[in-house]
Amino acid sequence: QAAGGVVRAAAGRQAGFAACAEVDGMLRSPTFLVGAEQQLGILQEFQKRDQHLSEEYQKNKPLCFSSRVYQKTHPAKIQQGHKDADATLSSPMMVGVADGVSQIEDYGIDASLLPQELLRRCEEQAVLQLLPGQPVAPQDTYRGPVQLLRRAYEETEELGSTTCLLAVMDNSTRIHGKLHPMIAVITVGDCELMLLRRFPNRQHPLQAAFHTEMQRIDGHVQTPLQLARVDDRIDPDFTEDITLEVIERGSAVHCISAYEGDIVVLGSDGVFDNLFLDEIVDLCNSILPPRAGKFSPTHPNLLQKLAERIVLEAHSKTVRGAGNQFPDSPIGRGGKIDDTSIVVAEVMEWTEAHSDAWMEMSQRRRPRTWTSSLSFFDCAQTCNVAEDSDEYDEHMRPLHSRGSAGASRASSEDGGDGRRCVIS
Numbered sequence: 001q002a003a004g005g006v007v008r009a010a011a012g013r014q015a016g017f018a019a020c021a022e023v024d025g026m027l028r029s030p031t032f033l034v035g036a037e038q039q040l041g042i043l044q045e046f047q048k049r050d051q052h053l054s055e056e057y058q059k060n061k062p063l064c065f066s067s068r069v070y071q072k073t074h075p076a077k078i079q080q081g082h083k084d085a086d087a088t089l090s091s092p093m094m095v096g097v098a099d100g101v102s103q104i105e106d107y108g109i110d111a112s113l114l115p116q117e118l119l120r121r122c123e124e125q126a127v128l129q130l131l132p133g134q135p136v137a138p139q140d141t142y143r144g145p146v147q148l149l150r151r152a153y154e155e156t157e158e159l160g161s162t163t164c165l166l167a168v169m170d171n172s173t174r175i176h177g178k179l180h181p182m183i184a185v186i187t188v189g190d191c192e193l194m195l196l197r198r199f200p201n202r203q204h205p206l207q208a209a210f211h212t213e214m215q216r217i218d219g220h221v222q223t224p225l226q227l228a229r230v231d232d233r234i235d236p237d238f239t240e241d242i243t244l245e246v247i248e249r250g251s252a253v254h255c256i257s258a259y260e261g262d263i264v265v266l267g268s269d270g271v272f273d274n275l276f277l278d279e280i281v282d283l284c285n286s287i288l289p290p291r292a293g294k295f296s297p298t299h300p301n302l303l304q305k306l307a308e309r310i311v312l313e314a315h316s317k318t319v320r321g322a323g324n325q326f327p328d329s330p331i332g333r334g335g336k337i338d339d340t341s342i343v344v345a346e347v348m349e350w351t352e353a354h355s356d357a358w359m360e361m362s363q364r365r366r367p368r369t370w371t372s373s374l375s376f377f378d379c380a381q382t383c384n385v386a387e388d389s390d391e392y393d394e395h396m397r398p399l400h401s402r403g404s405a406g407a408s409r410a411s412s413e414d415g416g417d418g419r420r421c422v423i424s
Helices: 002-019 036-058 075-079 102-107 113-130 145-154 240-250 277-287 300-316 352-363
Strands: 021-023 026-028 063-072 086-091 094-100 160-170 182-188 192-198 206-211 227-229 252-257 263-267 340-349
Touching (some): 063 160, 063 300, 086 113, 086 340, 094 113, 094 263, 113 145, 113 227, 145 182, 145 240, 160 192, 160 263, 182 192, 182 240, 206 277, 277 300, 300 340
Antiparallel strands (some): 021 026, 086 094, 160 182, 160 227, 192 206, 192 263
8 A cells, every 4th residue: 555655656756747848948837736735634633633732832922131230341441441331121021132333432421321311211111111011001012022022122211323133022912813922133233132942842952043134234244224313513414214214124034933942042143143053052051951841940049040141252252272373253253342242141931929019119119220130030939830841833843944044163244134024
């Protein structure tokens, strides 16, 4: 019987080849009709797969970020008198990085003020629009990352110019009527994001599942796409409409499925110009190895340790090593001397306890500067961990198995400003 199936399959392929016609020197074949019974079988398989994913991995629960940040100005830049113009955002429904353009200081403008204010306004929008279970006014309904970033920018006042990268936890998405949390990523400029996941199950090391690409004008390392507000001293032709157009037409937007245990790494170009993607993956696995048993949130101290380690490794690329040689980096030996900032976040369940803690903290919150960021989770002590399956759906594959691997020690990527939505 098996042999008969092989013969029939071969006969089918031969019939397909026979149906090919040569047109302009190229073989063209018609699209074959798929019968109703076969289509129904495919639909049933899709339904089973979706049901398996929803019931075993997500359990229709809202998710959030538990995150830690780290910033460090490169020692060489400190000696030159440069101020750290990076800013980071760490909150339960949004994490982000903004890298201020230091050249703006030549005009007497503090390069750190706009990125700080922009991320502060972004977080305000996230609190209004994204917290699960909170009432939302009609005018504050979440309409995607582009409109959120636009609204945040419109509420800023500071002069300056900055790149910006946000990861938004969207718990409003439903697929086939069931809750399917997504991470919406919007980037303007050359900050980057990596999402890591354990394959084929939670007892395996983390692997890169997704990463963004830098947006640089003509691929030049010093000219990223950016959000600006400047006066006549810098550009007499500037209007805010230009920046709004950059947000709406120039930003790169991605939508990624979110699962408990995903690790999200956001960094300024000082990180990703100096470290290859596989080096970051190795660092993550060295500090966050697989753990036996069901999923439980990572202690925040480990996330902090990982953030600091990544920044220090990025800076080490500018120091001569063995044989008085500079280490290799994505932009060449010796890397780049730059301010370096990073956010390391883990995806976890948003619970009623988190909601209460957030509301209490918001009520007693004091004004703060934005050289550091807000993090309030200590999930190692407070979270009730749900029972989850340790197996993954076949769509949760690592990058290399989907043919879209990122920069490695052998190659690196620049550019790319298109929009795409992927469910990975």
